[in-house]
Amino acid sequence: MTVVSSESGVLHVPAGEGLVKWMSGDVLTFKATKAETNGSLAFMEALVPPGGGPVAHLHPHSDEAFYLIDGALEFLDGERTFIAEPGSFVYIPRNHRHRFKNLEKTDARLVFLFTPAGPEDLFLEGADDPIPGQRPENWTPERFARLTDIVERTGDIMLPEGR
Template sequence: MTVADSSSGVLHVPPGEGLVKWMSGDILTFKATGAETGGSLAFLEVVVPPGGGPVAHLHPHSDEAFFLIDGALEFLDGDRTFVAEPGSFVYVPRNHRHRFKNLEKTDARMVFLFTPAGPEDLFLEGADDPIPGQRPGNWTPERFARLAPIVERTGDIMVPEL
């Protein structure tokens, strides 16, 4: 259940609240969407299971920033990689190829934002609704292929690693 109050102009989403979606094994909790911020930003809390994370991609119209809370994630920065640990902040400017991947044996947890909002529409429209009592599974290439129309509309570009 999502409880968000923006009647005064301030958006407040209490702990444990927000719209939840599953994408490729990751658990996404939307704390703010472009629809709720007038397009200014989107803000999500994400649990990335071992082996989880997106394919390399770039956002032509939005910057992205990450703050790692728990675990460790390997980030791709163009052609190089580095590991972000708890307390790490990562800023990715628009049009920059990136991805993150959990190479550990435990879940990683982070928050991230897009500014301006927009790329989160891929998750809102293309991700799966959670099934109570279960954890999300990894997606097949066929499942990813169903995102193609949304990816094209949002303008994001997938740039897989070779």
């Protein structure tokens, strides 16, 4: 990740810069992690393809917030769902079951953050490095199963729908 900072401690990640990871079809660009913010927050940009998005889950130690730039996403809020469109802001308090899913035919683009930082370790450690000239593929259940140790360490809890 290209990071520009000053002696004052300011973090500046230029446009088009940041560590990129692929996770089950999603393209994640890290603008700030706990390493750069002393654990205060993590901030990412995401490109979510049609059908993409995480399984329902909760973060017991962090709040999460989203700002939708392009496309539309269906959010799960406990047991209800709603649609977020460009310009929508969504705040998820810790210990609240949620997920988002792209139900459209085009990619959705959003930014999101965790405060305090920590849940981003799942992406940093468990996601794939990009392959130039290709698009990420959706993962199989077996591929997701390789994340169990990281999920346990971050304390996140997966709560799939239909259970």
